[in-house]
Amino acid sequence: MRRRRHAVILLAAVLAALWVFGAWRGPLITIGPAQRVQTHNPKMGVHTRLTDEVEEWKIKRTLEMVREMGAPWIVEYFPWAYYEPAKGRFVWNHADMVVDHARAQGLTVIARLGFVPEWARPKDTTALYLDEEGYDDFADYVYAFVEHFRGRVDYIIIWNEPNLRHEWGNRDVDPAGYVELLRRAYQRAKEANPEIKVLAGALAPTLAPEGSPDGMNDLIYLQRMYEAGAAPWFDILAVHAYGWVYPPEDPPNPEVVNFRRTELIREIMVQNGDEDTPIIITEAGWNDHPRWSKAVRPAQRIAYTIAAYEWALQKWDWCQAVVMWAFRFPRPARTYQDYFTFVADDFYPKPIYWEVQRYARTGQP
């Protein structure tokens, strides 16, 4: 009996020693020394999708590979529901990890904000639903985010593709409603940090006809935003510029979704006296899925991607960055989406990664 008690005490002592040793050992993954992106084209960027990446080494490896590829910009998603699980209670651990590793790699973070927690929306609505009653709660989150990351994150995007019904919480899209959300978020963001750059729009390029149940044509939606008084409430316009099956030099045409549709967006800005406001393309790219109707061949995908980066560098002085969708997913999407990536989920670089890296190093398309 006594022997057993001694054994239990001994075991407890060993476990306690192990726990103390583990607690004192410090983190396994360190931020590491500050790095700088070497690139021919300072406008290159990628969407990193680290939102659901749990392990720190994978976050660090992703951002190292982005730097090594030669892209100084990233867009990363910081869902409201993840970081404010209850009103006024913020949990920034994961966001801090992503931002600190990105900065250590010399990357500029554009933070996309959205995704509504359950407490901020009516029951049985989607996480993309936010009505006017919740606008101030969202603006409070924006304030908290901007304040917390002051000096570390200088760009935020308010919402995503509000011109699509699905992204607007399965409601009829509402440009004036979005402008009101933008206004409140902008004002709170500037209260937290007057230097923050607020990006609006990130409109989905779509040819949806007037009155379509699925959404609103991005060109029409942007004009309606201006009519609703949007101009003072954003510093930069975020644009989505997918190329689908067309090369990047394909001419702009209101009836076609292509990379240079961005120029039509730009025209609307100029027509509304907003020519001093720059654009950042926060999503773009080509897909090489063998079975998807909007995909191209792998060779075309490489050529078009590099040509698009170069096009923005040479011809669009009003465009600050082109951020391609998407660098890597934490796990396979098991759809055509997997064929947008530069790196497989196991970090194996696809040929497009090496070719974009070669372009960033040499400037040769």
Added chain:
Amino acid sequence: MPGLASRRVRDAAHHRRWVAGAALALAALIFLLWAVLAQGGPLSRDRTWERIRAEGVLRVGMDASFPPFETIDPETEAIYGFDVDLANALAEELGVRVEFLNIGFDSLYDQLLAGRFDAIISALPVDYTWTEDVRYSEPYFQAGLVLVTTWTLASTIQRPEDLVGRRAAVEWGSEGDAFIRRLEREHGQVEVLAMESPVEALEAVRAGEADACLVDAVSAYQAIGGDDALTIVGAPLTEASYAIAVRRNSPVLARQINTALARLREAGFLDELIRKWMMTQ
């Protein structure tokens, strides 16, 4: 006390027999429960198969935009191709007829699970991440990378490592491109010709600009079908098995499809489809 001792021995033997009998009965009960209840057990029910037998119709989902496997004739609007012939032959083996549903590729799994059709036959690569949801048949076609060279060089180029120090053509950005980059890192330099398409990579070999190329099996078959100068050497270098998928709760249908596929393979029908749709088109 010899009487007591012998009674103990008798009791112990009786106890052992009782335990053995109980264990046997329990095993039989477990087997019976598994056979009746487990999906895929020999006595398990398969309502999909029961419906197919009752109605005499096998409903097949496919994305008819992928020649030569499935495509639509613009004049008749009929779907035709390798998979269509295969589905018809399978249905004949099963004693039923086929009904085709044309569905976008990314929706095929969801529509199968939602019960819109019974099987996917659509040049569908086996994806092990789906095996909790679907049962795959035995593969009926290997679409992975193959090494193609000329008959003249086939004795010296037998495997990818033989390309070191030689000229190899690939489709830029493709799986073949990724393969050759890895090969170079592991085995040494290859003079790589990056082409716009697999057809151009094959053309480079035919024209003598490259000693070999790495392309997908379909492109290789299509090139070799009309050209006696080219040949595939060795086994496929990557796995891209095309198989038929059914719901997990269709174990009998899965078995029937595999049995029918085996008979078709045995009869040379699958080779005949390759010749018909890839080598003589």
